[in-house]
Amino acid sequence: MNRPRSVLVVDDDAHILEVLEMRLTSMGFAVTATVDAEAALAALGTRGFDAALFDLRMDPIDGIALTRAAHARQPRLPVLIMTAHGTIENAVEAIKEGAFDFLTKPFVTEELRGKLARAVADRRWARDRNLLRTVGETLASAASMDRVLSAVAEGTMEATETERTVVFLRESDRLVPKASAGTSSTPLDRLAPAAEAAIARRDSVTMGGAEGRATLAVPLMVAGTPEGALVVENPSHVVATDDDLDLLRVFASQGAVALGNARELSRLRSGALAALGRVASQVAHELNNPLGGLALYARLLEDRFKTAGDEEGVQLTHKVGRAVKHLADLVTDITAYGRPPELKREPTSLNALIEECLSLVQDRVVDKEIRVVSKLAPDVGTVLADARELKKVLLNLFVNALEAMEPHGTLTIRTQRADERTIEASVEDTGCGIDDETRARMFDLFFTTKANGTGLGMPIARSVVDRHGGRLDIDSEPGVGTRVRIELPRQ
Numbered sequence: 001m002n003r004p005r006s007v008l009v010v011d012d013d014a015h016i017l018e019v020l021e022m023r024l025t026s027m028g029f030a031v032t033a034t035v036d037a038e039a040a041l042a043a044l045g046t047r048g049f050d051a052a053l054f055d056l057r058m059d060p061i062d063g064i065a066l067t068r069a070a071h072a073r074q075p076r077l078p079v080l081i082m083t084a085h086g087t088i089e090n091a092v093e094a095i096k097e098g099a100f101d102f103l104t105k106p107f108v109t110e111e112l113r114g115k116l117a118r119a120v121a122d123r124r125w126a127r128d129r130n131l132l133r134t135v136g137e138t139l140a141s142a143a144s145m146d147r148v149l150s151a152v153a154e155g156t157m158e159a160t161e162t163e164r165t166v167v168f169l170r171e172s173d174r175l176v177p178k179a180s181a182g183t184s185s186t187p188l189d190r191l192a193p194a195a196e197a198a199i200a201r202r203d204s205v206t207m208g209g210a211e212g213r214a215t216l217a218v219p220l221m222v223a224g225t226p227e228g229a230l231v232v233e234n235p236s237h238v239v240a241t242d243d244d245l246d247l248l249r250v251f252a253s254q255g256a257v258a259l260g261n262a263r264e265l266s267r268l269r270s271g272a273l274a275a276l277g278r279v280a281s282q283v284a285h286e287l288n289n290p291l292g293g294l295a296l297y298a299r300l301l302e303d304r305f306k307t308a309g310d311e312e313g314v315q316l317t318h319k320v321g322r323a324v325k326h327l328a329d330l331v332t333d334i335t336a337y338g339r340p341p342e343l344k345r346e347p348t349s350l351n352a353l354i355e356e357c358l359s360l361v362q363d364r365v366v367d368k369e370i371r372v373v374s375k376l377a378p379d380v381g382t383v384l385a386d387a388r389e390l391k392k393v394l395l396n397l398f399v400n401a402l403e404a405m406e407p408h409g410t411l412t413i414r415t416q417r418a419d420e421r422t423i424e425a426s427v428e429d430t431g432c433g434i435d436d437e438t439r440a441r442m443f444d445l446f447f448t449t450k451a452n453g454t455g456l457g458m459p460i461a462r463s464v465v466d467r468h469g470g471r472l473d474i475d476s477e478p479g480v481g482t483r484v485r486i487e488l489p490r491q
């Protein structure tokens, strides 16, 4: 499928134009020749060219102005400027204005051939270089699925000079746009048919889009199955070249590899996490009884020391008791995560629960001189919830927020009715914020960035909210602060 390279030639001298057209055609180029700069620009707006030859001296638009206008339409088009007055100044100026090279008239066939070949090769080379760079970046950033998909979209857009790139993925029986780069006025769902067609054919398809836009779609094949499609939209009427399709295929296979990797990784991780959770709750279970015994003995000892009037002994056993209680609490948390208790749902006032939890962290608030702003909407109503469980969520969020802040920070707590069926609560701090790495792992069991952290707070919070049929979202900016939002169904 080797398409001849296409060249656009503009010269206001019809005779020269004719000679050039003949020579270039005999060299195997597909030539579009015109004396009219406007007509040339119109052609540039409707189809891609591999190279262009513009005369320098033309009226009313000279070769340099035409180069600029051409590059507004096709930024990487290599332009050769033709001049009968091959002075260094002309050449330098043309190249400064973005021309690829210049040619002096009368033409020497070998020079014409050589420079055009170089222009075309250079364009490919620039594309390939771009391609390699973006592919490398895509692979390097293959951390989360979202990031992989947007890297694929961005990369494709960069390398193919298209107007917009959209990645569609199959979710149950629907195609969902997952990531996009660039802008276009076409609504996303208008691109879905192209994606569907590419998936059905398991091969690339070209379609006319809205307002004459051309749409190209390539399936994303993961392990032999089309999991989605990469769709690009070209500016009005620009006909895709074979190069464009090749490039798109490279990106689609790249995207598919990244997608497969990200899926596999998250499958492995969730498997490993589940195993970790099982081991942890087994261990916790084994620790439960002896810890209970220890707590009891510590209390008995403390009593004996008290009776004997041994103040130091009392202090020491008290410390032992506290340490044991801390361990027992930890064990309870781990066991609860591994085998969550049945929810005891009752109509619960979220505002009252928040007030109660705030009073439980009052010491820390005072220690750090934190300003607490609570904006609790009086009309939020009640949720049908297990208050004990929900308390764990709020306490964990408050403690995390307080731990993230330097003294004098602000803790803001809001509740409001999100809609008829949902209550929303948010806990916002002016703390250190959360970086991408932490963000990706903070819901993992035992993941912590703190010297004395347990890494249980966030997984427990999410699990409780999930079991109540709600959702938990995080908004954070490193160095600025964090807002955790939970949504719960109203009673």
Ligand SMILES: Nc1ncnc2c1ncn2[C@@H]1O[C@H](COP(=O)(O)OP(=O)(O)O)[C@@H](O)[C@H]1O
Residues within 6 Å of the ligand: 396, 400, 401, 404, 429, 431, 432, 433, 434, 438, 442, 447, 448, 449, 450, 452, 453, 454, 455, 456, 457, 458, 459, 482
């Ligand atoms: N409000 C917050 N601000 C900054 N980082 C947070 C916040 N909440 C949670 N994190 C991050 O998430 C990690 C996990 O939190 P969590 O599960 O509660 O465990 P722990 O608090 O014991 O570290 C924390 O170590 C911290 O890095």
Ligand SMILES: [Mg+2]
Residues within 6 Å of the ligand: 396, 399, 400, 455, 456, 457, 458
């Ligand atoms: Mg915590």
